[in-house]
Amino acid sequence: MYKILEKRELNDSVTLMVIDAPLIAKKARAGQFIIFRTDELGERVPLTIADYDREKGTITIIFQKVGRSTMQLGFMEEGDSILDVVGPLGTATEFGEGIKRAAVIGGGVGCAIAYPSAKALFNMGVDVDVIAGFRSRDIVILEDEMKAVSNNLYITTDDGSYGTKGFVTTKLQELIDSGVKYDVVIAIGPVPMMKFVCNVTRPYNIKTIVSLNPIMIDGTGMCGGCRVTVDGKIKYACVDGPDFDGFLVDFDELMRRNTAYKTQEAEERNHICRLTGGVRHA
Amino acid sequence: MPNMQQNKTPIAEQEPKVRARNFEEVSLGYTAEEAINEANRCLNCKNKPCVSGCPVGVRIPEFIAKVKDGDFEGAYDIITSTNGLPAVCGRVCPQENQCEGKCVRGIKGEPVGIGRLERFCADYMKDKEIKLTKAEPNGIKVAVIGSGPSGLTCAADLAKLGYSVTVFEAFHTAGGVLMYGIPEFRLPKATVQHEVSNLKALGVEIKTDMVIGKILSIDEIMEMGYKAVFVGTGAGLPNFMGIKGEGLIGVFSANEYLTRINLMKAYLDDYDTPIRRYKSVAVVGGGNVAMDAARCAMRLGAEHVYVIYRRSEAEMPARREEVHHAKEEGIEFVYLTNPSEIIGDESGAVSGIKCCKMELCEPDSGGRRSVKEIPDSEFVIPIDACIMAIGTSPNPLIRTTTPGVEANKRGCLIVDENMLTTKEGVYAGGDAVTGAATVILAMGAGKTAAKAIDEYLQNKD
Numbered sequence: 001m002y003k004i005l006e007k008r009e010l011n012d013s014v015t016l017m018v019i020d021a022p023l024i025a026k027k028a029r030a031g032q033f034i035i036f037r038t039d040e041l042g043e044r045v046p047l048t049i050a051d052y053d054r055e056k057g058t059i060t061i062i063f064q065k066v067g068r069s070t071m072q073l074g075f076m077e078e079g080d081s082i083l084d085v086v087g088p089l090g091t092a093t094e095f096g097e098g099i100k101r102a103a104v105i106g107g108g109v110g111c112a113i114a115y116p117s118a119k120a121l122f123n124m125g126v127d128v129d130v131i132a133g134f135r136s137r138d139i140v141i142l143e144d145e146m147k148a149v150s151n152n153l154y155i156t157t158d159d160g161s162y163g164t165k166g167f168v169t170t171k172l173q174e175l176i177d178s179g180v181k182y183d184v185v186i187a188i189g190p191v192p193m194m195k196f197v198c199n200v201t202r203p204y205n206i207k208t209i210v211s212l213n214p215i216m217i218d219g220t221g222m223c224g225g226c227r228v229t230v231d232g233k234i235k236y237a238c239v240d241g242p243d244f245d246g247f248l249v250d251f252d253e254l255m256r257r258n259t260a261y262k263t264q265e266a267e268e269r270n271h272i273c274r275l276t277g278g279v280r281h282a
Numbered sequence: 283m284p285n286m287q288q289n290k291t292p293i294a295e296q297e298p299k300v301r302a303r304n305f306e307e308v309s310l311g312y313t314a315e316e317a318i319n320e321a322n323r324c325l326n327c328k329n330k331p332c333v334s335g336c337p338v339g340v341r342i343p344e345f346i347a348k349v350k351d352g353d354f355e356g357a358y359d360i361i362t363s364t365n366g367l368p369a370v371c372g373r374v375c376p377q378e379n380q381c382e383g384k385c386v387r388g389i390k391g392e393p394v395g396i397g398r399l400e401r402f403c404a405d406y407m408k409d410k411e412i413k414l415t416k417a418e419p420n421g422i423k424v425a426v427i428g429s430g431p432s433g434l435t436c437a438a439d440l441a442k443l444g445y446s447v448t449v450f451e452a453f454h455t456a457g458g459v460l461m462y463g464i465p466e467f468r469l470p471k472a473t474v475q476h477e478v479s480n481l482k483a484l485g486v487e488i489k490t491d492m493v494i495g496k497i498l499s500i501d502e503i504m505e506m507g508y509k510a511v512f513v514g515t516g517a518g519l520p521n522f523m524g525i526k527g528e529g530l531i532g533v534f535s536a537n538e539y540l541t542r543i544n545l546m547k548a549y550l551d552d553y554d555t556p557i558r559r560y561k562s563v564a565v566v567g568g569g570n571v572a573m574d575a576a577r578c579a580m581r582l583g584a585e586h587v588y589v590i591y592r593r594s595e596a597e598m599p600a601r602r603e604e605v606h607h608a609k610e611e612g613i614e615f616v617y618l619t620n621p622s623e624i625i626g627d628e629s630g631a632v633s634g635i636k637c638c639k640m641e642l643c644e645p646d647s648g649g650r651r652s653v654k655e656i657p658d659s660e661f662v663i664p665i666d667a668c669i670m671a672i673g674t675s676p677n678p679l680i681r682t683t684t685p686g687v688e689a690n691k692r693g694c695l696i697v698d699e700n701m702l703t704t705k706e707g708v709y710a711g712g713d714a715v716t717g718a719a720t721v722i723l724a725m726g727a728g729k730t731a732a733k734a735i736d737e738y739l740q741n742k743d
Contacts, residue, residue: 220679
């Protein structure tokens with residue numbers, strides 16, 4: 001059992017939790033993830049480790065309540081315990097050598113995953129520009145945290161209610177056009193966003209790392225459900241990733257595969273609101 | 283006088299039409315009378331050919347003699363003195379290639395139903411208190427990585443010798459392939475958990491959610507005071523064919539499909555893990571895993587389930603009983619056929635599978651008949667899901683994180699005849715060493731390793 005030590009709502013649908021998991025905290029690195037299961041009936045769901053504290057033995061997860069399981073997790077409170085937390089899984093992000101300047105791009109809740117990368121780069125002495133995109137002002141998250149680990153933080157909103165109006169790609173293009181030379185771009189967010197960031201960086205041949213979020217069960221390479229096509233070959237996001245060279249990823253296939261349970265998930269969502277509306281007590 | 287009936291005493295089974303739509307166990311097991319009747323078919327041969335066919339050396343004629351006398355507990359004690367998982371083996375061992383394959387009664391008629399009798403004894407003892415025989419604790423710590431058949435067997439044997447054993451399991455439940463792979467209707471999960479609880483009663487500690495190689499390395503485990511490590515991490519990595527369309531929605535590895543159903547219980551309403559109920563399913567492969575996947579698809583309500591196998595029925599590696607049961611349940615076998623492409627619709631979901639007809643060639647040096655494509659023989663089977671059951675490879679997690687442990691080019695860990703890897707104190711067995719094989723072979727390896735670990739630790743200063 002893994003105790004929830006702290007819970008904070010970052011916006012209406014995004015929650016931060018600090019979890020007691022000393023062994024995982026000891027090994028976790030930027031880019032890695034955990035799999036949680038709230039209770040006996042729950043499914044196994046992957047979440048990227050947003051932060052960790054080796055001394056306190058804690059890890060931080062940030063998640064959007066979109067499906068049944070993340071909703072169940074969202075209903076849990078400080079002091080409650082999550083039945084299973086497995087990790088750290090996946091390969092840590094390899095930023096490469098000799099990086100002087102990096103752009104870290106987060107889209108929506110993807111900022112939670114982009115944040116540890118920005119932090120790791122910033123602590124390596126790299127100049128970090130963070131571009132964080134949101135639909136609107138009311139869902140902006142982690143602003144102070146991202147500011148603390150970047151030289152420049154640019155926030156964009158689709159509706160212009162905060163920061164610059166437009167998409168993260170517009171801002172990135174603007175910075176590149178203004179003469180900023182990036183050695184690496186890290187893009188983490190919705191699949192279409194990562195695809196379009198790659199479209200921006202490709203003409204300049206700027207190394208672009210994306211973090212993928214396919215459907216997954218075990219997280220150790222066993223089920224093959226998380227397979228993605230990278231450079232024409234089958235790769236497992238759970239062991240070979242979740243980070244990949246964005247120029248080589250078949251994003252369209254990933255988008256399709258991620259919709260496999262969409263209808264079922266929508267039905268589930270109704271189900272949970274109508275019938276339980278709260279934590280399931282086993 | 284032995285019972286000279288030619289055939290095995292029939293065993294009650296659920297009606298094929300009924301069971302094809304539920305996940306209850308297919309075979310209902312012998313009654314005491316039936317078990318005694320079957321036991322009486324054993325000739326109690328002096329040279330015991332059956333025992334030589336058993337990878338864990340169960341003293342078969344001895345336990346059967348106890349069954350004849352109605353001493354089922356005595357029979358159970360004899361079985362468990364060499365086999366820690368009788369309820370599992372009685373159900374899933376390929377007996378026709380092992381003990382029963384060597385049975386003298388099989389020459390004229392059917393062999394003695396050794397598997398059925400083993401299962402009967404294990405089930406008989408299910409609700410009874412089991413007396414544990416174990417040595418005084420010796421205080422020496424041994425770690426076992428993986429709680430599948432090899433790990434459980436190795437752990438049990440070491441615990442009985444007095445070692446303090448910790449099993450590390452990556453999943454949230456112990457049992458490995460017995461939990462995630464083999465379906466409920468063939469091996470009830472409660473039966474597996476009962477065997478696991480017997481292991482705990484022996485003092486074995488099981489730590490779940492521990493992916494070794496990630497949370498701890500083997501070197502770190504040894505630094506924690508474990509004097510030896512057994513690696514039984516199985517062959518978990520699913521293979522795909524590498525044909526077009528394997529990224530479509532509705533294409534699964536058998537591992538994923540079976541894990542959703544067996545471990546995550548996606549077929550039960552109460553459980554959150556989703557699974558789609560497909561109408562027309564193709565399973566590619568001819569092993570036990572293919573049979574399991576096909577029969578699960580049928581139970582989830584499919585109208586057509588095709589097993590597509592590139593050789594003929596005679597070459598199919600699955601247990602005869604599974605093939606027989608699958609046919610009874612309406613699974614359609616498409617032999618001498620090999621998929622060349624999976625076809626998708628505009629939404630990226632599977633709509634068909636394109637296949638070629640194959641013909642058998644002469645046996646190769648290993649005796650296996652290869653196949654070749656018949657030109658211009660392509661045809662399409664309309665389907666909405668495809669399950670790849672064409673084998674698995676060992677998980678690289680241990681070999682890539684343990685300096686000194688070497689693997690062959692297929693990724694299988696290299697061991698000597700005592701299951702010792704290339705690193706001192708680290709032993710390995712089961713599918714991690716052999717590649718995908720059977721439960722009982724993995725158990726045999728776990729047993730050999732336990733013996734070798736004991737010798738190593740007893741002779742170490």
